[in-house]
Amino acid sequence: MDTTSDDALRKRTSQSTAKTNGHDNIPKTNGVTSDLLKKHGHPAGEIKHGTLTQIVRAILLTTFLNCCTFSIAATQFLGAPLYWYNRDYYYAYMALTKQSFGICGTAGTKVFAPTKVRVSWDPELKGQFRVSSTGRLETSFPERLVYVANHQVYTEWLYLWWIAYTSRMHGHIYIILKESLKYVPILGPGMMFYGFIFMARKWVSDKPRLQHRLEKLKTRHSGPLSGSSSLDPMWLLIFPEGTNLSRNTVKGSAKWAEKQGIPNTRHVLLPRSTGLFFCLQQLKGTVDWVYDCTIAYEGTPKGGFAPEYFTIRSTYLQGRPPKCTNMYWRRFAVSSIPLSDAKEFDEWLLARWREKDDLLEQWYNTGLFPSDVNSADQSKGISKTGFIETEIRLNSWLEIGQIFVVLAAAALVVNVVLKFFGLFMTLK
Structure with missing residues (x-):
């Protein structure tokens, strides 16, 4: 979340698309992307599905998503009265519907945009990653944490929700979103049921709203899915950059760096600390760890921008998802983070983001993030090099x-009631 960024980080300009040498959906901006395409080609190769097949895939994907979202939304409304009857059961019920959306996203990605994932981690996280006997990633992260990540493509939240799924925490994820999303039909009310946090990026109005929601995340319920700790399970996802990495946002980040008199970054946007600082202050004593994920997409050339290659159309319709999504995980104890002074926290977060920038520089140069070789364990599916390679899929x-x-x-109950009513009226 970004509550202090200037307008440059929030603007989007419409871009024309090109269909050159079989590559479309690539904006014609300063000729940079076209030059990179000529040199490197599309990271996922040529278009795999023609126009007719893309139309069929679009219909199938839209039908699947609409059926899922309608069913989930109807399920939420059916369970809403539980709020006044029993709060414990209400929150457990909504957690189940949140699991359903995580399942929907994971299934849709597996079918329409199958993606390999390569995971590595800091040595401190040894023992928290393994591969099941069926080849699925399993993680053992804490029940309560705040996790942050660099933001490159619009579908990133799906991959991070899947990570929650690998820890069986996909019913307890909370995401900070821009306020306009709550007005999207069906999805908006659904996300409100989920307890997602909507921000207008106006700190005066956002602060009390955020504080209210964070207070809710410090509660305890004794019903099903309430976890084993003294507080409800909670994974709070925040993108400190506030928006995804693109040609326009890079310009805004550069202007911000110049304004602040600090060196700019190469592969990430400068983070904004206000929102994350406030969240950690409010959650202090209830959350022990901040988990950090650095994400990169195989084939994206240095100097290129992943959103220009991996659009919704190219990823889900043309059959050109990222060949491999690379993730590197770290964690930081909340007790070690300076939360008593905003300036010190800003320096701390900027230092972490510069480390992330260095990690991405290594990835661009070698194609790999660092790995913990000491974690190598064939019985847990961890290669000798310390990496896990798996794919996004359901159990x-x-x-x-x-x-x-x-x-x-x-529907079955309604059908039975109507039949009994019809029978009763007939006998009467």
Whole structure:
């Protein structure tokens, strides 16, 4: 979240698309992307599906997402009265519907944009990653944490929600979003049920709203899915850059660096600290760790911008998702973070982001993030080099049934009641 950035970090300009040498959806901006395409080609190769197939895929994907979101939204409204009957059951019920959306996103990605993931981590996280006997990533992160990441493409939140899924925490994720999203039909009310935090990027109005939501995240319920700790499970996802890395936002970040009189970064935007600082202050004593993920997409050339290659169309319709999504994980004890002084925290966060910038420089030069070789364990699916390579997928396709089970049961009950009513009227 970014509550102090200038307008340059929030502006989007419409860009024309090019269809050159079989590569489309690439903006014609200063000729830089075109030059990189000629030199490197598209990171995911040529278009795999023609126009007709893309239309069919769009229909199928839209149908699947609409069915899932409608079913989840209806399930939420059916369970809303629980709020006045029993709060413990209400929050457990909503956590189940949040799991359903995580399942929907993971299933949709697996079918329409299958993506390999290469994961590595700081030595301090040894033992928190393994591969199941069926080849799925499993993580053992804490029940309560704040996690941050650099922001490159619009679908990043799907990958990070999947990480929560690997820890069985996909029903307890909370995301800070821009306020306009809550007005999206069906999805907006659904995210409000989820307890997501909507921000207008006006600190005067955002601060009390954020404080209210954070107070909610410091509660304890004793119902199902309430976790094993003294507080409810919670993964709070924040993108400190406030927006994704693009040609326009890089310019805004450079202007900000010049204004502040500090060196600019190469592969990330300068982070804004106000929102994260406030969250950690409010959650202090209830959260022990900040987890940090550095993300990079295979094939994106140095100087290129991932959103210009991996658009929604190219990723989900043309069959050109990232060949590999690379993740490097670190964590920082909240007790070690300076939370008593805003300026010290700003310096701390900027230092972490410069480290992230260095990690990405290594990745651009070698194609790999650092790895913990001492974590190598074939029994846990960790290679000799300390990496885990897996893919985004569900534990079982049967989990999709969870999305529709409540609505199907409600429909069955209504059908039975109507039949009995019809029978009664006939006998009468």
